[in-house]
Amino acid sequence: MSVLAVGTLALDYIETPWDKTDEILGGSATYISLAARLLTEPVGMVAVAGRDFPEAHKQLLISKGVDLSGLQVLSDQDTFAWGGRYHDNVNVRDTLFTHLNALAEFDPVVPDAYRNSKVVCLGNLSPDIQATSLNQLNARGFIACDTMNYWIANTPEALRDVLAQIDCLLINDEEAYQMTGEHNLILSARKILTLGPRILIIKKGEHGAMLFIEEQIFTVPGFPLDKVRDPTGAGDSFLGAFAGSLACEPNIGLDALKRAVIYGSSVASFCVEAHGPFQLVNTLPAAVEERTRLFRELTEWPVSHERRGA
Amino acid sequence: MSVLAVGTLALDYIETPWDKTDEILGGSATYISLAARLLTEPVGMVAVAGRDFPEAHKQLLISKGVDLSGLQVLSDQDTFAWGGRYHDNVNVRDTLFTHLNALAEFDPVVPDAYRNSKVVCLGNLSPDIQATSLNQLNARGFIACDTMNYWIANTPEALRDVLAQIDCLLINDEEAYQMTGEHNLILSARKILTLGPRILIIKKGEHGAMLFIEEQIFTVPGFPLDKVRDPTGAGDSFLGAFAGSLACEPNIGLDALKRAVIYGSSVASFCVEAHGPFQLVNTLPAAVEERTRLFRELTEWPVSHERRGA
Numbered sequence: 001m002s003v004l005a006v007g008t009l010a011l012d013y014i015e016t017p018w019d020k021t022d023e024i025l026g027g028s029a030t031y032i033s034l035a036a037r038l039l040t041e042p043v044g045m046v047a048v049a050g051r052d053f054p055e056a057h058k059q060l061l062i063s064k065g066v067d068l069s070g071l072q073v074l075s076d077q078d079t080f081a082w083g084g085r086y087h088d089n090v091n092v093r094d095t096l097f098t099h100l101n102a103l104a105e106f107d108p109v110v111p112d113a114y115r116n117s118k119v120v121c122l123g124n125l126s127p128d129i130q131a132t133s134l135n136q137l138n139a140r141g142f143i144a145c146d147t148m149n150y151w152i153a154n155t156p157e158a159l160r161d162v163l164a165q166i167d168c169l170l171i172n173d174e175e176a177y178q179m180t181g182e183h184n185l186i187l188s189a190r191k192i193l194t195l196g197p198r199i200l201i202i203k204k205g206e207h208g209a210m211l212f213i214e215e216q217i218f219t220v221p222g223f224p225l226d227k228v229r230d231p232t233g234a235g236d237s238f239l240g241a242f243a244g245s246l247a248c249e250p251n252i253g254l255d256a257l258k259r260a261v262i263y264g265s266s267v268a269s270f271c272v273e274a275h276g277p278f279q280l281v282n283t284l285p286a287a288v289e290e291r292t293r294l295f296r297e298l299t300e301w302p303v304s305h306e307r308r309g310a
Numbered sequence: 311m312s313v314l315a316v317g318t319l320a321l322d323y324i325e326t327p328w329d330k331t332d333e334i335l336g337g338s339a340t341y342i343s344l345a346a347r348l349l350t351e352p353v354g355m356v357a358v359a360g361r362d363f364p365e366a367h368k369q370l371l372i373s374k375g376v377d378l379s380g381l382q383v384l385s386d387q388d389t390f391a392w393g394g395r396y397h398d399n400v401n402v403r404d405t406l407f408t409h410l411n412a413l414a415e416f417d418p419v420v421p422d423a424y425r426n427s428k429v430v431c432l433g434n435l436s437p438d439i440q441a442t443s444l445n446q447l448n449a450r451g452f453i454a455c456d457t458m459n460y461w462i463a464n465t466p467e468a469l470r471d472v473l474a475q476i477d478c479l480l481i482n483d484e485e486a487y488q489m490t491g492e493h494n495l496i497l498s499a500r501k502i503l504t505l506g507p508r509i510l511i512i513k514k515g516e517h518g519a520m521l522f523i524e525e526q527i528f529t530v531p532g533f534p535l536d537k538v539r540d541p542t543g544a545g546d547s548f549l550g551a552f553a554g555s556l557a558c559e560p561n562i563g564l565d566a567l568k569r570a571v572i573y574g575s576s577v578a579s580f581c582v583e584a585h586g587p588f589q590l591v592n593t594l595p596a597a598v599e600e601r602t603r604l605f606r607e608l609t610e611w612p613v614s615h616e617r618r619g620a
Binding site (some may be wrong): 255 | 398399493494495496497500514517518520527528529530531532534535536537538565568569572599602603606608609610611612615616
């Protein structure tokens with residue numbers, strides 16, 4: 001695979017100030033793989049679903065070019081289900097319910113054809129499951145890993161073991177603060193970079209993202225949007241597009257990482273424009289390129305930044 | 311004047327999680343003029359102080375090249391005084407006290423020598439005082455204006471009259487939301503640009519700033535800092551440096567405005583590194599240029615943003 005997404009499949013129920021969904025396709029593996037497919041191929045997933053996972057969701061993923069040979073379907077379980085409600089300020093949400101269901105039994109098996117993937121995304125899962133997946137890889141590709149507050153608080157040792165094996169951690173600002181006890185992004189980043197990953201991406205939602213590698217920093221603002229409908233999956237979409245961009249690069253140096261952060265931001269900005277993964281599904285690669293060109297324009301400094309009369 | 315700052319002089323008392331100050335020099339006119347002086351000269355202020363305003367504060371401003379011929383000292387009043395306490399998250403603060411004192415009597419008089427200033431900054435003051443200042447200007451320079459939640463809520467009509475007369479409004483994101491009832495920066499900006507100003511800057515604190523002019527947007531992240539000691543005056547410093555940069559430009563077009571936003575961000579990043587205006591006082595123009603070059607590096611996209619293998 002060019003990109004392998006290890007993550008969750010979910011049936012999501014989402015309420016926003018504007019509307020609410022039926023049970024829709026969700027989960028980190030969904031967002032990561034759909035986002036990666038906008039930039040590269042082939043893309044596969046290792047994930048688990050239950051007996052109630054609709055065939056239509058599978059067909060949708062397949063139709064978008066996602067390889068499902070790493071998908072396990074447990075016949076005696078339902079699919080992981082999550083419900084959330086966003087506030088008027090869509091940066092704030094309440095979890096309405098979390099039913100682990102099949103996810104509680106997830107014992108990932110990486111198919112032979114996936115074991116030499118160029119970029120592996122470990123979506124937000126228990127560090128034990130992430131480690132089990134890592135152990136099945138042959139040649140080491142580039143390992144990008146997500147996590148969340150629950151694992152930082154409850155399984156810190158298992159998480160440390162994973163951090164020691166990855167190339168790049170991608171988390172949000174609150175998670176970086178929680179992991180380090182700092183309330184400053186640079187100080188947090190310095191601490192995290194001592195824990196194993198060579199590279200750290202801190203995602204700041206609408207405020208953009210920061211890349212840290214050794215002593216170097218690259219910072220991008222968020223792509224300005226006049227319509228934000230549902231932030232679900234934005235971070236996973238960032239991860240998937242980041243991975244998809246890196247998978248195209250012959251060498252993963254600073255410029256390649258910058259490009260990956262830019263594509264991550266760009267693709268995540270599509271994700272939030274509609275409910276669930278549907279804007280990712282409906283976006284064409286050419287639209288990603290067009291938005292990324294516009295993103296460049298919106299952030300581009302004058303040729304000389306020194307004021308003229310100085 | 312190259313830049314005229316109309317604003318407050320204050321005696322500030324500031325508590326942070328780390329320490330607290332004695333009564334220190336503060337006020338929007340202080341920060342605006344010190345920041346502007348890092349980029350241009352001459353810079354003057356129209357402001358009011360009371361009988362207790364220390365001679366040492368006046369001498370400090372004069373020593374940094376700020377012209378005080380527009381300063382009124384009321385012999386029967388004390389100086390405007392403000393106290394604030396910042397939380398562990400320094401983006402959150404409580405006001406401990408506000409004593410208007412001399413500010414309640416402020417009837418600004420713009421000296422003749424100031425009436426043709428190239429860039430005029432209307433610092434955060436009542437819209438009536440801002441309007442009284444505007445009415446005393448001869449040739450119209452570039453008018454940049456700040457305001458705050460209190461005036462938006464309590465004197466909306468007077469504020470509208472001021473907005474109709476200015477070139478550029480600079481406010482923070484919460485103020486933009488409050489002014490428009492929107493909770494999206496682009497939608498807020500579109501509404502504000504119908505109210506008079508041709509140009510809008512939305513300041514987002516550590517998250518950077520956005521420039522809106524007609525249909526064009528320029529967005530910069532915040533300059534990443536590993537030490538934030540006291541955010542007091544950051545917005546005023548942004549305004550002062552923005553004005554100082556513009557005052558050097560032969561033409562105020564998009565690139566000149568971008569440069570002004572960049573210098574505003576850069577100088578504001580110095581301000582927050584120490585209590586009150588002391589980091590502005592201790593910063594040399596060459597350090598501003600150096601930080602601005604570094605800021606460029608931290609935000610610079612690769613020559614080609616398109617992923618290599620695409």
